[in-house]
Amino acid sequence: MNAPIAYLKGVGPIKASVLKSELRIETFGDLLDFYPFRYIDRSQFYKIKDLQQNSAEVQLVGKIISFNSVAQKRGSRLVAKFSDGENTMDLVWFKGVKWIKSNLKLNVPYVIFGKLNWFNSMPSMPHPDLELYSDYKKGVQTKMQPVYPSSEKLIAKGLNNRTFIKLIKQLFTEKKPIKETLSPNLLDELKLISKKEALFNIHFPINQALLSKAQKRLKFEEFFFIQLQLLRQKINHKKKFKGFIFDKVGENFTNFYNNYLPFDLTGAQKKVVKEIRKDLATGAQMNRLLQGDVGSGKTIVAVLTILLAIDNGFQAAFIAPTEILAKQHYNAVKEFLNPLKTSVALLTGSTKTKERTIIFKDLKEGNLKVLIGTHAVLEDKVIFKNLGFAIIDEQHRFGVAQRSKMWLKNKIPPHILVMTATPIPRTLAMSVYGDLDISVIDELPPGRKSVKTAHRFDNNRLKVFKFLKEEIAKGHQVYVVYPLIQESEQMDYKDLMDGYESLSRYFQMPEYQISIMHGKMKPEAKDYEMQRFVKGETNIMVATTVIEVGVDVPNASVMVIESAERFGLSQLHQLRGRVGRGNTQSYCILMSGNKLSDDAKVRLKTMVENSDGFDIAEVDLKLRGPGNLMGTQQSGVLDLKIADIIKDASLLKLARQKAMEILKDDPNLINQTNRFIRAAYLEKIKNATLWSNIS
Numbered sequence: 030m031n032a033p034i035a036y037l038k039g040v041g042p043i044k045a046s047v048l049k050s051e052l053r054i055e056t057f058g059d060l061l062d063f064y065p066f067r068y069i070d071r072s073q074f075y076k077i078k079d080l081q082q083n084s085a086e087v088q089l090v091g092k093i094i095s096f097n098s099v100a101q102k103r104g105s106r107l108v109a110k111f112s113d114g115e116n117t118m119d120l121v122w123f124k125g126v127k128w129i130k131s132n133l134k135l136n137v138p139y140v141i142f143g144k145l146n147w148f149n150s151m152p153s154m155p156h157p158d159l160e161l162y163s164d165y166k167k168g169v170q171t172k173m174q175p176v177y178p179s180s181e182k183l184i185a186k187g188l189n190n191r192t193f194i195k196l197i198k199q200l201f202t203e204k205k206p207i208k209e210t211l212s213p214n215l216l217d218e219l220k221l222i223s224k225k226e227a228l229f230n231i232h233f234p235i236n237q238a239l240l241s242k243a244q245k246r247l248k249f250e251e252f253f254f255i256q257l258q259l260l261r262q263k264i265n266h267k268k269k270f271k272g273f274i275f276d277k278v279g280e281n282f283t284n285f286y287n288n289y290l291p292f293d294l295t296g297a298q299k300k301v302v303k304e305i306r307k308d309l310a311t312g313a314q315m316n317r318l319l320q321g322d323v324g325s326g327k328t329i330v331a332v333l334t335i336l337l338a339i340d341n342g343f344q345a346a347f348i349a350p351t352e353i354l355a356k357q358h359y360n361a362v363k364e365f366l367n368p369l370k371t372s373v374a375l376l377t378g379s380t381k382t383k384e385r386t387i388i389f390k391d392l393k394e395g396n397l398k399v400l401i402g403t404h405a406v407l408e409d410k411v412i413f414k415n416l417g418f419a420i421i422d423e424q425h426r427f428g429v430a431q432r433s434k435m436w437l438k439n440k441i442p443p444h445i446l447v448m449t450a451t452p453i454p455r456t457l458a459m460s461v462y463g464d465l466d467i468s469v470i471d472e473l474p475p476g477r478k479s480v481k482t483a484h485r486f487d488n489n490r491l492k493v494f495k496f497l498k499e500e501i502a503k504g505h506q507v508y509v510v511y512p513l514i515q516e517s518e519q520m521d522y523k524d525l526m527d528g529y530e531s532l533s534r535y536f537q538m539p540e541y542q543i544s545i546m547h548g549k550m551k552p553e554a555k556d557y558e559m560q561r562f563v564k565g566e567t568n569i570m571v572a573t574t575v576i577e578v579g580v581d582v583p584n585a586s587v588m589v590i591e592s593a594e595r596f597g598l599s600q601l602h603q604l605r606g607r608v609g610r611g612n613t614q615s616y617c618i619l620m621s622g623n624k625l626s627d628d629a630k631v632r633l634k635t636m637v638e639n640s641d642g643f644d645i646a647e648v649d650l651k652l653r654g655p656g657n658l659m660g661t662q663q664s665g666v667l668d669l670k671i672a673d674i675i676k677d678a679s680l681l682k683l684a685r686q687k688a689m690e691i692l693k694d695d696p697n698l699i700n701q702t703n704r705f706i707r708a709a710y711l712e713k714i715k716n717a718t719l720w721s722n723i724s
């Protein structure tokens with residue numbers, strides 16, 4: 030199976046090079062793994078009189094009784110009269126006319142196959158698949174014929190569907206050895222067919238039932254080996270990266286927990302703190318992803334874990350992707366820690382040199398226990414005395430390279446907790462973050478009212494403005510958000526400014542105060558406007574998506590999203606999460622034009638009907654597909670041949686579970702029963718390196 034594909038009869042160097050460049054097929058084995066994307070039923074023969082408009086491909090048997098070529102502007106067109114004994118129809122060729130013409134046999138039975146063209150209720154078949162009936166009878170007769178993915182380049186080199194069928198058939202008829210890759214126990218327990226039978230039936234299904242079995246077996250296998258890889262990586266990680274042991278629950282934690290916790294933790298928060306504490310005692314480095322919907326209360330979890338670090342003699346760092354967020358975390362953490370007299374500092378791009386020098390010194394000497402900040406914290410100049418714990422908020426906004434810097438801030442890497450408010454569907458998380466430990470806060474603090482969400486068309490804007498006035502009259506504040514997309518940045522800024530102007534006309538000073546905030550403003554100016562809004566000095570915050578993540582102004586009760594149809598679901602959900610953070614009823618109004626694409630309609634409807642971030646993420650996954658959801662970064666794990674994370678979710682779960690069971694008993698796959706798995710696994714990891722250890 031590892032033999033170069035050029036050695037297969039009928040391939041040769043030219044075809045081999047196209048197979049490699051177009052399909053990455055280099056060996057016999059690769060060709061076997063090149064699966065059809067659909068099958069056509071060739072068990073059925075039609076009569077011309079029974080042909081239907083809008084049918085899929087059809088197959089007929091009959092003779093060609095005459096043909097002639099018609100000159101055209103370019104080249105010529107060949108038309109043959111095909112008779113099934115009762116009626117006739119035309120077969121038409123526009124390309125390769127010369128070759129066809131010299132090879133067509135008159136009055137000999139042919140099997141023809143293809144799609145129909147209809148003109149004046151008369152069918153014709155352009156470029157039919159043509160086979161002599163005598164050859165057809167000789168061939169291996171399976172009912173379903175495979176259709177392989179194709180391209181112009183492949184066809185130009187003679188690699189059409191027929192050729193693929195012939196080549197792949199050869200691999201079976203010449204009895205090339207096909208190795209089993211799963212253990213007999215697994216096959217038995219899950220009632221999976223053998224690899225060999227599965228491969229044969231995926232290419233040449235004997236019947237529908239066997240095709241289904243073949244698909245199940247191969248999908249399971251595909252998931253299984255990815256999970257095996259991810260889980261082994263996780264295990265190895267724990268062996269390879271020693272971690273600081275936090276075994277004390279000391280003064281700071283206890284004091285804070287007993288005396289200063291401003292509210293009771295939710296059950297989910299308690300559960301997560303427990304999971305983290307357990308990690309911190311194992312002696313392996315923690316590498317954990319904390320998922321929690323917007324407003325689920327991740328910050329307090331971060332604070333408690335920071336206290337654990339301090340109690341055990343370590344420093345902690347907490348980084349966020351934007352200045353606003355970092356500042357907000359800083360304010361929150363400082364307030365929480367105020368009674369404990371623990372030192373906290375903020376480091377961002379705009380921290381003044383003088384202050385910076387002090388921070389660096391205190392950090393190095395260990396006087397400063399907690400550093401909160403932006404990317405600035407990652408810089409090499411920032412040296413900790415003994416960093417033991419690092420929290421990364423909204424990790425998807427940091428690149429892998431950036432995050433890896435956090436790992437290097439101590440002799441052995443600090444424990445890492447990455448937090449995200451962008452829920453990732455469980456199945457996707459299993460694939461993409463399968464090597465991480467995952468905690469989920471799946472419960473909101475008590476008393477939250479879900480945000481009432483409505484979709485309004487642009488021509489109702491005045492009514493919306495009126496509603497905003499009512500809310501402001503009650504003492505609440507309002508966000509109005511505009512899209513800002515790089516490709517259309519100029520236009521977007523214009524929309525933002527136009528919107529600001531029209532709001533200013535309707536909400537006039539001095540009765541109303543409006544803030545504006547966007548990415549082109551200097552950090553100080555943004556900060557100033559943000560603070561005015563936080564303090565309640567302004568009623569309306571007009572902004573681009575810079576306010577998307579994390580901003581916490583509990584008094585804000587309305588989120589108006591302009592051109593909502595241009596936002597993705599997760600972004601809409603994040604934006605909506607900016608309101609409904611206090612106890613008052615809050616609202617989200619999605620403004621849009623009248624012309625909406627089908628996808629946009631689904632997105633807006635989903636937002637109106639759902640408030641749960643995980644439900645929304647599931648819809649998003651279905652709309653956009655896993656690749657787009659996660660970016661290209663992890664495409665390795667998502668680049669699946671046959672399985673589908675969404676449609677085959679239950680098989681994925683099963684595969685992960687089985688991989689876990691096997692590794693639990695036999696972490697190095699050395700048991701005799703697992704020998705096939707081991708061999709296949711080694712083969713697979715030889716060819717694929719998964720991404721780095723850095724989470």
Ligand code: ADP
Binds near residue numbers: 294295321328
């Ligand atoms: P997020 O997960 O979006 O970061 P935050 O940590 O900002 O959420 O919490 C959102 C709000 O809920 C904050 O005002 C916080 O003080 C409050 N909060 C968090 N946990 C609880 C709780 N258990 N009970 C009541 N309020 C809570």
Ligand code: MG
Binds near residue numbers: 327328579
């Ligand atoms: Mg947060």
